[in-house]
Amino acid sequence: MSIRSDSAPPASVDGATLMSVRDLSVVYRVGNRLVRALSNVSFDVMPGRALALIGESGSGKSTLGSALTRLLPRTAEITSGSITFNGKEGRVQLLDLSSEELRRFRWRDCAVVSQMAMNAFNPVMTIQDHFEDTAAAHGLRDKAKIHDKAYELMETVHLDAKRVLPSYPHQLSGGMRQRVLIALSLLLSPELVILDEPTTALDALSQRAIIKLLRRLRQQLGLTMIFISHDLSLAAELADDVATMYAGQIVEYTDVFSLFDKPKHPYSVGLIGAIPDLSADGASLVSIPGSPPDLVSLPSGCRFHPRCPLSDDKCERELPLLVETEPGQKVACFHWKDAQTLKGSDAFEGRNS
């Protein structure tokens, strides 16, 4: 795992955010139980930067990703908060948009490359049709122009446009479909692209290729991205900032260097310790004991306290808020100053792999 030196400049001083999320809460209704998938999530996305959302499975990353374009399933409900998008077209409150305004907003301003690229395409339509359909939905009907643009995007993602554009989805491999979806996401030059685990369904080799592609796109186009992953090493390669999620909350938000250098939340420390580190051959692989809480009945106080080596009475009683420790760095932990001591220690069970 390596930390790069080519990341975007730090957030602009005037603080013009592209998207800011405040106090966002989402519940799923399952029967008469409430699954509290997101609780009071707040964060900002700076233009030109890449934000990684990381966390264990079930921590609410995809829910957050879907909520940002309001594509949650019917059973979900946004119970509080606001999402402000500050794009070229001016400032919009996403939760106030009509369904028609929302439809226009999607893909034109914010495209989502989802976890499910394998089945993202209509099986009875060619790839070319998908490009035309998307363009037509946003009022662009000049077929020749769309074709040229699609052609160009195919080159950008290193696909043979001549062959791929007239193909049907089932004629393409998983990796190719993923590239096509990325190309399609760029069709309307959105200001924000959300990538939800764009590589999980792929083999290691295609995974590398996609990561390389995304890094190149970042450099070439200066894309603003939200990159959702449970793989911290991918986040390290792609992101400028990292938001660590636990049980539906953001517990730490910081730039990627500081996260790896000085993680401030015990959970982040645990996550970093759990990366199989190839450089330190055979070194101990650490895992966090216990499992994430049931989102139907959450623990009192800090949601991480049952698994945390630093927890005390206060953690059991009181929920720590996300507070700024340094400019651009936030953490939700009473003991963040001590988190460093956990690094490399066997507070999280060390396991020899």
Place this chain on the structure above:
Amino acid sequence: MSQASPVSEEQVSTAISARKRRSLFSLVVGNYALQRIGRAVFIIYVVTTVTFFLDRLMPGNPIQVYVNNMVAQYGISYNRALQMAASLFAINLKEPMLTQYFHYLIGLLHGNLGMSLLSQGTSVSSMIVQYLPWTLFSVTISLFISFVLGVVLGMYMAYRRETLLDHVVSTLSSIFHSVPNYLTAIMIIVIFGVELKWFQVGQMRGDLSPGVAPGFTLTFVGNALYHAMLPIITYVLTTAGTWALTMRSSTIRTLEEDYVLVARSRGLKDRRIALAYVGRNSILPLFAQLTIAVGFVVGGSVLIEQIFVYQGIGWVLGNAINQRDYPVMQGVFLVITCSVVVANLLADLVYSKLDPRIRIKG
């Protein structure tokens, strides 16, 4: 289609060029259409053979049926009736069955379906030419109406799940599906014809009203529709609901597909998604059932046409069965088999045109 194996681009292009290099033989064997046509011919042969022998295994033969009728109706003595029958029917039922079978097959190959035993001097083919168009007319219209109606209703029900319309159509569909269609036909006559007197059952009998001449005139088409109306209503009532329920569940399944959600995230209009994404994919499985439905409706026409006295091929078959008119029975069965097989073929070909995953496999 779900998990695509990560195939490299090289592998794909190799496979494609290999496909181009296929020999003529594999082209014929691998050709979807040719394969289907070959199978269709085989099915027709088998059904022809089976019906030939089954017809003759039915208790009683045409002479016996005729003699019994004569004795019962006109009080003619048994021997006299037998004599009449023997001179009337130019058939030799004493011939061994296999010989009859080969004669029949040879006749068939020459396009000769034989002569009716009971309507003297009428060839079976002329009867088919006369009566089949009426059945094709009513059955095609019924299938079309019930398919379209079912598809529209089914999609509507899937989109508006658990609404009043959904419940009403679901209930009615299950009722009409479980009641045999001839009962529906009888109920239509009794309730709407006899009790409510919404229409004159007697007038609607037959294929056309007296004095209406076939031709491409409005009067003719209108009159033909008028006479075909009751059978059509019966077919539609009994089958549209099944289409609707099938379409409903197919649509609900499609709505769960990832590509529908992705289409929404691409900002597509709901209408476009409903038609080109949800509808287009949900309708595919219905084509497989279309073939079954054709057989079902054509088979059902035997009773329906008898009940409404609609003079189509089903009506002819009903009469032929009652009188054991073997050549007519065989001819009609052959026609029914052919039309089901042809409908199958058409549905398959349409299906393969609609679903690129099948088209490419070739």
